[in-house]
Amino acid sequence: MSNTPSNEALRALEGEIRAFAEAHLVEPPSVTRGSDEFWHDGWKRCAEAGVIGGPLPEEWGGGxxxxxxxxxxxxxxxxxxxxxxxxxxxxxxxxxVAIPILTFGTEEQKRRWLPGLADGSLIGGHGATEPDAGSDIFSMTSTARRDGEDWVLDGHKSFVANGPISDVFVVYATTDPERGELGVTAFIVERDRPGLSIGEPLEKVGLRTSPSGTITLNDCRIPAGNILGSEGGGAACFNCSMEWERGSILAMHVGSMERQLNDAIAHVRSRRQFGRAIGSFQSVANRIVDMKVRLDTARPLVRRIGELKDAGRNAMLESAIAKLHVSEAAVASGLDAMQVHGSRGYLSENRIDVELRDSLGARIYSGTNDMQRVMIARLLGLPSSLVGGD
Ligand SMILES: Cc1cc2nc3c(=O)[nH]c(=O)nc-3n(C[C@H](O)[C@H](O)[C@H](O)COP(=O)(O)OP(=O)(O)OC[C@H]3O[C@@H](n4cnc5c(N)ncnc54)[C@H](O)[C@@H]3O)c2cc1C
Incomplete structure (x- = not known):
């Protein structure tokens, strides 16, 4: 049976969230001071409003x-x-972090971590990517070896979202290099574990207020109870989090495309050249039309993932399709938004560049769009291009 809420319930939720955001989230330091720092107060406000714990079960303090x-x-x-x-x-x-612990964690792990992750007092970070293991993620060389009652982790993780500010990480390492994907295991590693060091925030093109960093594990000893899921079960954990992430993370870009469209419509109606509103020129109007078409094709793709997951169904194919389409649509619409604003769009003070730069990351994170194409082809039954290699 599907747990998808009715359209009325979703509309009521939208109204509630919009009222909250308009009261508490419209003036981040990135807007008021041009700061790229993580907005801790915004995080706290979202936690208090139940946004952060929303998808976690009530028994763990979620919504x-x-x-x-x-x-x-x-x-x-x-x-x-x-x-x-x-x-x-x-x-x-x-x-x-939170959903993998909910899905694969033991009762003890859930009790220990989920309440803090739900109320936002803990921040989670995700260490999978390595300098030499990006798209080919299961070729990672970080290792974990058993030593008595402990695991000892060694390796280097790059591009860890929230890395500089995380309290707890889900880290992937190989426990059996001979077994490739089936030898990868997930671990929960606390920030203050001896042997874990956290690098400086990386300078990114976009999403600059979300700090990303590196983590290094050097003889980092963690108790056996910190293994997440089973030994060799890391791929299942990783794929599960990517399936969820591709659905929800893209939703924010759908919202941002909607705002860009509304701003662009207002602009082309009011900006006059040659004695008329520029929206009356067909090439300008066509950009607005394209933005609308992209928005209206992006939204249902993302919503479909929600319906499938709420019905307890697999959404691997649909998540890959949404990831690919929505991220490309967001970039294309960011470019159109800049173009219809002319030189104003090119001024940093109008922040049109910020959303464009933010959207560029969406073509790379959660698996690049090339890799989404590879996955879609495979799920359609085409022969895999990833067998073998040079
Ligand atoms: C904003 C942002 C946040 C991120 N957050 C995290 C995080 O929290 N944790 C984490 O672990 N990682 C994170 N990443 C890293 C991200 O998962 C990787 O960047 C991504 O998987 C690609 O790996 P790569 O950068 O090494 O590129 P590469 O794998 O080196 O790819 C380079 C290019 O080659 C293409 N390519 C590679 N292999 C193939 C193939 N088989 N077929 C076709 N094309 C191919 C790619 O599509 C890409 O265009 C983040 C990245 C970004 C941009």
Whole structure:
């Protein structure tokens, strides 16, 4: 049976979230001071409003909301909160840390971590990517070896979202290099574990208010109770978090596309050249039309993932399709928004560049769009291009 809320319930939720965002999230430091710092106060406000714990069960301090509700929440925040980096951080925390612990964790792990992850007092980070293992993620060389009652982790993780500010990480390492994907295992590693060091925030093109960093594990000893899922079960954990993440994280870009469209319509109606509103020129109007078409094709793709997951169904194919389409649509619409604003679009003070730069990351994170194409082809039954290699 599906747990998808009715359209009325989703509309009511949207109204509630919009009212919250308009009251508390419209003036992040990135807007008021041009700061790229993580907005801790915005995180706290989202936690207090139940946004961060929303998809976690009530028994762990969450809101017990399904994915459809979370997608509507993220869409609404994407259209009303100008700090997409904050929303990105919330998504990374939820899908790559909290949901894997909920799905694969023991009762003890859930008791220990989920309440803090739900109320936002803990921030989660996700360490999978390595300098030499990006798209080919299961070729990672970070290792974990058993030593008595402990595991000892060694390796280097790059591009860890929330890395500089995380309290707890889900880290992937190989426990059996001979077995490739089946030898990868997930671990929960606390920030203060001896042997774990955290690098400086990386300077990124976009999503700059979401700090990303590196983590290094050097003889980092963690108790056996910190293994997440089974030994060799890391791929299942990783794929699960990517399936959820691709659905929800893209929702914020749908919201942002909606805001860009509304701003662009207002601009082309009021800006006059040659004695008329520029929206009356067909090439300008066509850009607005294309933005609308992209928005209206993106939204249902993301919503469909919510419906499938709320019905307890697999959404691997649909998540890959949504990831690919929505991220490309967001970039194309960001370019159109800049173009219809002319030189105003090119001025940093108008922040049109910020959303464009934020959207560029969406073509790379959660698996690049090339890799989404590879996955879609494979799920359609085409022969895999990933067998063998040079
Ligand atoms: C904003 C942001 C946040 C991120 N957050 C995290 C995080 O929290 N945790 C984490 O672990 N990682 C994170 N990442 C890293 C991200 O998962 C990787 O960047 C991504 O998987 C690609 O790996 P790569 O950058 O090494 O590129 P590469 O794998 O080196 O790819 C380079 C290019 O080659 C293409 N390519 C590679 N292999 C193939 C193939 N088989 N077929 C077709 N094309 C191919 C790619 O599509 C890409 O265009 C983040 C990245 C970004 C941009």
């Amino acid at each position: 017990g909301r399904g994915l459809s509700s979370t997608i509507v929440t993220m869409e609404t925040l994407g259209s009303s909160c100008p700090d997409l980096g904050l929303l990105f951080s919330i998504n990374a925390h939820l899908w790559a």
